[in-house]
Amino acid sequence: MSVDLRDVLSARAGNSPVSGIEAAVDHGRGRPGLIPLWSGESDLPTPDFIAAAAAAGLQGGETFYTWQGGIPDLREALARYHGRHFGRPFEAKEFIATGGGMHAIQMCIDATAGAGDEAIYLTPAWPNFAAAAAIAGVRPVGVPLDFSVNGWSCDVGRVEDAVTERTKMIFVNSPSNPTGWTADPETLSAILDLARRKGLWIIADEIYALFHFGGKRAASFLDIMCEDDRILFVNTFSKNWAMTGWRIGWIKAHPSLGRMFENLVQYSTSGVAQFMQRGGIAALDQGDGFLAEQVKQAERARDTLCRVLGETGRVRFSVPPGAFYLFFAIDELTDSTRAAFDLIDEAGVGLAPGTAFGEDGQGFLRLCFHRRVDQVEEAAGRIAEWIRRR
Numbered sequence: 001m002s003v004d005l006r007d008v009l010s011a012r013a014g015n016s017p018v019s020g021i022e023a024a025v026d027h028g029r030g031r032p033g034l035i036p037l038w039s040g041e042s043d044l045p046t047p048d049f050i051a052a053a054a055a056a057g058l059q060g061g062e063t064f065y066t067w068q069g070g071i072p073d074l075r076e077a078l079a080r081y082h083g084r085h086f087g088r089p090f091e092a093k094e095f096i097a098t099g100g101g102m103h104a105i106q107m108c109i110d111a112t113a114g115a116g117d118e119a120i121y122l123t124p125a126w127p128n129f130a131a132a133a134a135i136a137g138v139r140p141v142g143v144p145l146d147f148s149v150n151g152w153s154c155d156v157g158r159v160e161d162a163v164t165e166r167t168k169m170i171f172v173n174s175p176s177n178p179t180g181w182t183a184d185p186e187t188l189s190a191i192l193d194l195a196r197r198k199g200l201w202i203i204a205d206e207i208y209a210l211f212h213f214g215g216k217r218a219a220s221f222l223d224i225m226c227e228d229d230r231i232l233f234v235n236t237f238s239k240n241w242a243m244t245g246w247r248i249g250w251i252k253a254h255p256s257l258g259r260m261f262e263n264l265v266q267y268s269t270s271g272v273a274q275f276m277q278r279g280g281i282a283a284l285d286q287g288d289g290f291l292a293e294q295v296k297q298a299e300r301a302r303d304t305l306c307r308v309l310g311e312t313g314r315v316r317f318s319v320p321p322g323a324f325y326l327f328f329a330i331d332e333l334t335d336s337t338r339a340a341f342d343l344i345d346e347a348g349v350g351l352a353p354g355t356a357f358g359e360d361g362q363g364f365l366r367l368c369f370h371r372r373v374d375q376v377e378e379a380a381g382r383i384a385e386w387i388r389r390r
Contacts, residue, residue, distance in 0.1 A: 012135050019127060020337065020356025028344035035379040036350040038340075040177060040325070041244040042370045046279075047290055050241060053282035057275030066274040068262040070097025070250070074277040077284040078250055084288070085210065086222050094254070096261040097277060099269045100247040101207055101236030106132050107264045108232045108251065112201040113138045113168040120162050121171040122154060124178055124327065124357035124364070129171050129205075141167070144360045145181055151318045152181035156190040163198055170195060173205040175218050178327045178357050178366040180320020182212065185219045192224060192231075201230045207239055208323040210291060213299045218322050227254070239324075239370075240291045241283040248276050294370070298324045301369040301376040308380035312387050324370035327354065329363050330387055336365055347386040349379045 006014055024038050045051075069075065075092035082090040098104040105128070113119055115137030121129055123142035130140035143162050145152045159170065172191060174183040183191075195202050204221045212218040221231050236249035251261060265271055302319070305326055309315040317328035333339050340353040343365075354364030367383075369376045 012137060016135055017127070017131055019131075021127070021352045023337075024340045024344065024350060024352055024356075027341055028350045031344065031348065034344065034348045034350055035375060035382070037367045037369070037371065037376075037379055038350040038352045040368050040370075041238070042242050042294065043372060043375070044242045044294075046242050046246070047287070049286055050243065050279045050282045054275050054279030057278035060275075062274035062278065064274070066271050066277075067097075068265045068271050069258060070095065070272065071274055071277050074281050074284075077281045078252075081284040082222075082252070085217060086220065090252075091255065093258055094252055096251040096253065096258065096265065097272045097280075098249045098251055098265070099272055101205075101234055101238060101249040102128055102132070103247075103269060104234035104236070104249045104251045105129060105203065105205070106136070107261060107268065108203045108234055109133055109136050109138060109169075110264060111232070111257070111260065112203070116166065117168045118164060118166040119169045119171060120159060120167060122159075122173070122176070122181075123359075124354065124361040126173060126177040127356055127358070129173075130358070138168075139166070142358055142360070145176075145179060147179075147318070149316065149318055151321070152176070152179045154181070154183065154187050154191075156187060156194060159191065160194050160198075163194075163200070167198070167200060169201040169203055171203045171205065172221075175206075175208040175212060175320075175322025177208070177323055178325045178352070178354075178361070178364075180318075180323050180325055180327065182218050182320075182322035185224065188219055188221055189224055192221065192229065195230065199230075201232065204231055204233045205235075206233060207235050210240060211295055211298060211324055212322045213295070213302070214321060232257075237280055237283055240294075241287050242294075243279070243283065246276055246279065248272050248280055297373065298370050301371065301373045302326070304373055304377050305367070305369050305380045308377065308384055312384050314387050324368060326367045326369060327357075327361075327364050328367070329354075330365070330390075332390075334363055336361065336363055340365060343383065343386060347382040349382050349386075351383075 078095040079090040233252035238244040336353040352366040354361030
């Protein structure tokens with residue numbers, strides 16, 4: 001006789017949602033000939049210069065407990081990396097190594113809010129923030145972005161209308177997964193002004209800042225903030241350097257918060273493996289060229305994808321200025337989950353249903369184009385042919 005213990009779990013754990021992305025992956029995993037564009041990663045393995053640095057650390061015996069906030073060499077490399085890309089000096093003590101970007105987000109939620117509080121985020125949105133907030137007892141409050149073929153946009157007045165006495169933070173992901181929305185400096189300034197007036201924290205997820213197709217990085221809160229602003233930056237090595245499986249990331253915070261975050265690391269993961277941090281140092285110090293080439297390839301893939309789907313005359317989208325996703329709608333398509341499954345079965349292409357990114361994603365599909373251009377072109381052709389047959 002089987003026993004089901006779900007009813008005696010904590011409500012927060014028991015009610016944690018199934019990822020709509022993983023549901024599509026589970027449906028199509030292992031299909032011969034399928035082109036998997038459902039997850040946010042490239043098709044490249046981690047570059048040799050990064051893997052070799054980690055291997056050298058492992059072979060050198062760096063397998064013991066280590067600094068909770070990250071080894072000094074990594075934190076100094078993070079300061080150098082930010083200095084190069086943001087045009088001003090940073091200190092190593094501003095950075096905390098984490099077990100991936102998700103771990104960084106969880107700790108920032110724990111640091112700024114608790115049971116009964118509220119957190120505002122912009123939708124359609126990567127589902128993990130809202131789910132992590134809910135598991136922590138924080139109520140996620142989605143504020144929809146506006147969509148047109150000219151681009152996604154954020155009405156900051158609508159964000160302010162969502163603020164209540166329980167609101168503790170605003171989560172801002174720009175460039176955005178899944179829409180590619182990229183906040184301009186004026187929008188960032190308006191959000192920062194709102195946070196200052198209301199005494200709110202901002203959790204800034206800018207992991208795609210360098211995946212920006214305007215010739216330079218995307219605008220950042222780092223460009224406009226003051227030292228004492230309540231902003232926490234979450235980031236990851238996953239996207240820039242093909243390190244999704246490594247599970248290593250970082251937080252950038254005011255130095256006065258360093259000890260607190262080190263304590264949160266201690267009581268969650270007890271730190272990132274030192275040999276993995278060696279790989280992170282190599283990525284930060286030697287990986288700008290690799291990253292630049294990946295951005296160029298992603299731009300070529302984006303342009304090819306938009307051309308092929310646009311030629312159907314039945315697909316609505318705005319060309320994403322940042323990140324590496326196309327969030328698109330097909331005329332007369334209303335059930336995006338059914339469409340995602342049908343595309344797997346009938347076209348051999350794996351996409352994520354828009355509903356995985358919240359109710360505002362209904363009718364949309366998300367495609368990750370951070371892969372070889374020829375593979376993206378083949379997938380686009382299959383999708384276009386599937387649309388024509390409908």
